[in-house]
Amino acid sequence: MTSQTLAAVTTGDGVRIAYRFDGDQNKPVLLLSNSIGTDLHMWDGQVPALTEHFRLLRYDARGHGASDVPEGAYSLDRLGRDVVELLDALDLQRVHVLGLSLGGIVAQWLGIHVPERVDRLVLSNTAAHLGPADQWDQPIAELLQAPDMRATAEMFLHNWFPASMLQGDNEIVEGFRRTLLATQRQGVAGSWAAVRDYDLRRTATLIPNPTLVIAGEHDTVTSADHGRQLAATVPGARFTLLPTVHMANIEGQTQFLNTVVAFLTEQS
Incomplete structure (x- = not known):
């Protein structure tokens, strides 16, 4: 692996x-797009398993990580165009896309606006809409007035992971x-x-584009119903429900990887 x-x-x-x-530059490129509050x-x-099949392109969305x-x-239009400009700069004409949460929203935007740049789409723990819109105004205002990210960090962690992973000093959760x-x-x-x-x-x-929607049975951020509705909206989309909360790639890693790889490597 390079x-x-x-x-x-x-x-x-x-x-x-x-x-x-x-990963190997001779393999198909799989773009990975992240949740809010995370980086690449x-x-x-999941990198070791995915690089057996793909060259991975990971990025930090604006506002996160080293960006x-x-x-x-x-x-959303700007977040989507960030990806298009990244692909343009790297001279990548067509890639697979796997997005989780906000990354899944960005992946939907790519499928809608630049489907010619996408081979197959995996939309994980995401939704076509998370309303009503005004529910976000108070959290945004409170966060910008807060002294730091501590309270928001704990809220995210409790939304992302099951109680069993939040007990003790779980190395993954601490990261x-x-x-x-x-x-x-x-x-x-x-x-x-x-x-x-x-x-x-x-x-x-x-x-x-051929599309797979993955939802978490116990996800309180983007519910299983959100996933079902999205799969019913995208023409021909498949739907998979995993016994997880929001971070299905972490909590249900083996099943998540098996499902994703099988879909992305399937012969048309």
Whole structure:
């Protein structure tokens, strides 16, 4: 396996987006897109298995990790165009896309607006809409007024993982906690604004790419019903329900990987 250290591209609006490759450059490229409050390391545990089949392209969304953190509300359109500009800069015409949570929302946008850049889509623990919109205003305001990320970090962790993983000093959970505490509040608030303002319930019907929707049976962020509704909206989409909370790639790693790899390597 060949690996590349962190690099970056600059978008048209002057924001630096950090990325890295892992795996054999002769294999098909699989783009991985992350949840709010995480960076590209949220996929570290899945890299060994995925690089058996793919060259992985991971990136830090604006507001997160080693990417820039512009102030103000972000939009789904801008988050999607960040990915398109990244693919353009790397001269990648067509890739598989796997997105979880906000990453799954960005993946939907790609399937709607630039389907020619996408081979197969995996939409994990995500939704076509998370409303009503005004439910996000108070959390955004409170986060921007908070002294730090501690309270928000604990909220995320309790939404992401089962109680069994939150007990004691779970090494995986502690890694996510460190990432959350190091994340700038504006990055989370800006991303929440993108979630507040998006609605793909109609346009998701335009996705022409082969699509797999994965949901968590116990997910309270993007529910199993959200997943079912999304799978029913995207033409021909498949639906898989895993016995997990929100971070299905972590909690249900083996089943998650088996499901994803089988779908992405299936012959048309």
